[in-house]
Amino acid sequence: MANSPTRWGILGAGNIAVDFCSCLSMMPDHEIVAVGARSKDRAEEFAEEYGIPKAYGSYEEAINDPDVDIVYISTIHIGHVELSLICINAGKAVLCEKPMALSLAGCQKVLDAAKEKNVFFAEGFWSRFFPAYQFIREQLESGALGEIHTVQVSFATPISTVERIRKRELGGGGLMDLGCYPVQAANLVFQGKPQSIHALGTLTEDTGVDSSAVITLKYPGNKFAMLHYDTRTSDGANSFVIRGTKGNLVIPDHFWCPDRVLTGDNQVKYFQLPTVEGKIHFDHSEGFCYEIQGIRESLLKGQIESPKISHKDSETISYILSEVQKQLGVSFDFP
């Protein structure tokens, strides 16, 4: 088992899938055995590019391919719960792009199914697998920063005109695309549920999805997270700041897939990203290699969740996102 490659089935053939497969292709312990897309042509084109033996014109066929060990769900948010459940019911391990659900109920349904069927499931918060995040964890656990009392995170990038962001029926809005990253950052540091959640934001006039919000989370022991996201403008300071009684860390732009951390003594700690030869659409997508390797380690250990992004983490993040949705006045027709 430890010597066999991990055999992946890919759902979706968009830009994220491209970046993910560019990383997968260069990793010796991994194979891409099938790809499923809504269009058979697109699946075949994608399969050809990556030398994937099987291309399917439906997601279900790819999931049910007997050679597939684990499914990577790269489709848009609104299909995540349904596809995850199909995978789990077919006994296939799942790595599902964030957010895994548009509602807490949807999230719980998937996690319950994974537990019941004893099948691996991880929400694709790839940030958690970056060496920079491992360094942050070590700094937090060692007590080097003292007691952490404040976390501040901002993520602003002009994507409001992108169709899947603009449309409510596609699970649009900034919270589910950008805002979930600051929320996972707060969750990384403070872990459990916040005592209070306070969100204010703006909705688009025509489509009624959230274009920005400011979110304050209060955690037990007077700890605070100040979070912000904005789909309208780019940002001069897309950073993740962790403040403790003995020191602080700043994870500068792009904090969600970082290659560096600024430590309290004004030193910069660099984490060189892997070199990937295939196509890469998004900044730092080379970092998918870390997530891919982390998932394999869990599968080899027979885990049904990843210690980097546990089911409890996903549930807590989803709980916060649902409450923020409610306060902003956004709701979706999908779970």
Place this chain on the structure above:
Amino acid sequence: MANSPTRWGILGAGNIAVDFCSCLSMMPDHEIVAVGARSKDRAEEFAEEYGIPKAYGSYEEAINDPDVDIVYISTIHIGHVELSLICINAGKAVLCEKPMALSLAGCQKVLDAAKEKNVFFAEGFWSRFFPAYQFIREQLESGALGEIHTVQVSFATPISTVERIRKRELGGGGLMDLGCYPVQAANLVFQGKPQSIHALGTLTEDTGVDSSAVITLKYPGNKFAMLHYDTRTSDGANSFVIRGTKGNLVIPDHFWCPDRVLTGDNQVKYFQLPTVEGKIHFDHSEGFCYEIQGIRESLLKGQIESPKISHKDSETISYILSEVQKQLGVSFDFP
């Protein structure tokens, strides 16, 4: 009048007064004619250092010195309202260090007196006089940044053990010392009163003053300010970020007395600070020169307030600070 120097009386002989007078001393249109301190010895020592002709062992004597045109109040917060009123009633112009009052009632009392007596009064938010702030104003007014929708400011520096910060009876806590700067930054951009104020923070266990807070201000038209201050730790990102629909500005550390602004096109605009030969205790105190010159300009014009920090600005800032105090559960025995 335009050719006569502005004749200053200085109240207090602490580090801030030193920095202020080091700047005053090098400015040809200004004279320091008197200094008043609680101790005559200290006043005389200070007077000798700056060649000030008259040293008084009380604030009142310095205020009432007939050669004094304008009084600079550099004493700790708790004396500000009382001293300002004495000055105004004596017909002397006032530059009073921030915060001008510990309560909105105290602030209004001073502003009402200045209006009634037709005497100049300015709260010493020196930030407003820096060329970098003038640049910010021009950028805001020109529309170059589009519609400003979000302001984010953080100010964290470890001063919690300093006596005047620790003790409630000295007007202690972080809001009045640090927090007022993020609030003035929000006020610079959005000006009028916010529609809602939401503050969460921490109080010191022994003295019951605020050591930190996170503050969300909502302004009309879905505009937000996310503010933060902390007296317990230093910061990796003491910055002031202004986001608009067409661009953003970042005023990096030290945003409250900046020598640079990062513009949206990733350019750095530098503003060289003046060179001052005397003692300087605090970073960028050379910038007092800007404030000093700005105040002189107002006096020469016969204004009773400064356009850089108007009475309405002071009142709005004080209104916000008072509401934050209430929400944090801090109160003072002084106005």
